[in-house]
Amino acid sequence: MEYRELGHTGLEISRLCFGALTIGPLQRGLSPQQGSEVLRRALELGVNFIDTAELYQTYDHIRLALQGFQSQRSVVVTTKSYAYTKEGMLRSLEEALAGLGLDCIPIFMLHEQESSHTLRGHWPALEVLWEAKKAGVVKAVGISTHHVGGVLAASTIPEIDVISPLINSTGIGIQGGSKGEMLAAIIQAHKVGKGIVAMKPLGGGHLLADWASSLDYLLMRPAIDSIAVGMKAISEVEHNVAFFEGRRDLPAPEPATRRLHIDDWCIGCGACVNACPNGALALQDGKAKVVFPEECVFCGYCGASCPEFAIKVI
Template structure:
């Protein structure tokens, strides 16, 4: 496979080199695009051929088989895999690591994160799992550890633990999904973490799909942040890969790609972990979403504006 070389950078004080773009892999799964294993695996290979050597996944995404397929055509030592789990005990951490190694058919995981950590208190509560990951790191089964977070306090917590190498926070121009502050608050704390040598790769640059209408501005906002090493963005097709590569290189989407992407039929989805708080219903001026049987459900009035997601405390509403 001929591979285009995008500029890579070391992820903080780790020795892991990553492309500026990270392949967000939730979008290829049955939860969203529902690609077959072969389709998803080939798309990952295509992204790698265009210079994207970094993929983000999680145990809960249930998509290790896609990445395993892709690895058949990729140099493992040149490809960076980040995964996440909710472990809080040694046994849970061990099970999560063994599952990832087995299902990915690999000897090591580059980055293992604790998923959706909220603050220094949740990290404390999960520290038994961190201790296990540290031992696994010493054995060469993990190269770096850290957390993902939707909160400013989560990034702050990473600055208080020398043993945490990497943080994966929400960063987008509208602050969509940040649960305890503004985008400026988030930028301030990630700058501190960056200056301490933490590896930082952002998530949700398009706000879970809600900034697609402003894609160039939203993408360029995150790409211009000087204190992140990479950022993950979901990709479901070769056109989306090409679009993101073009944005990275020029800040603009070529007209032919714009036309192709306009034809894609998008929809609003609500994750199963919706708590039926009703904030989305109150926000929607189109009466396009309602609570049915304990869950928010979009209806025929939905115009895919995405405003409802801005007031979802659980960040469970997405446009795909």
């Protein structure tokens, strides 16, 4: 496994990052015990970087995986919150520390930042994170984004250490610009010292048929320090680790059979439409509909926003 220093954070991370969305209730729905076994296998094989978020509800899975795990290399967990107020971020921070069973969160990010406007709107939450960093409760502060503008805006703020942008070989899911513009923004961010953690390398499963070339597309880029790959089974972990260690004779994983399911009891409130970062949903005849299926990266954010539990990735 190759390791890199993540920007100027002093954190050394594996280039394969375990994307923990997939094991949680928004996707595969593994129990904390089952999820921890998948994660633990990744840790045993040298993956020392785990990406989660408050939204993903996987703190229990990660805490169990870390319990008693010994390694010369520290495990780096990154989490994210949508909090935009001081109080909200203080709550998120407490929840993460308790949920993960850690005294210090290695990386804490603002979830889903679109531009300098959204960053300004989240300033009180950012100030909490910067104070927490001074106090040694957080080691690095970052943002995640599907938007080219989010990467560009974060690049100009010296106190933001890490950026997690959506990038993949076809550009599926990138907002506010083309794939080329996102790559240019990432290179610029890397040049000014930001650690870069790529997300959605397989477009939420759309690119599984081109699994190897899609991962190589990101692995060959010096500006990308690590790539978060969602994994939900020990076999997937072993497959991905082998690939990241240089094996190129592996079969492609089984094609994804995921789809979005919307139940009849949808009340047409529109919360999921607003929550979708990719504009894949719309209201039609008083119900939510997937109007641009090719834009859906199966992030599960729509499901998390639904007051009726009527929409989910299955």
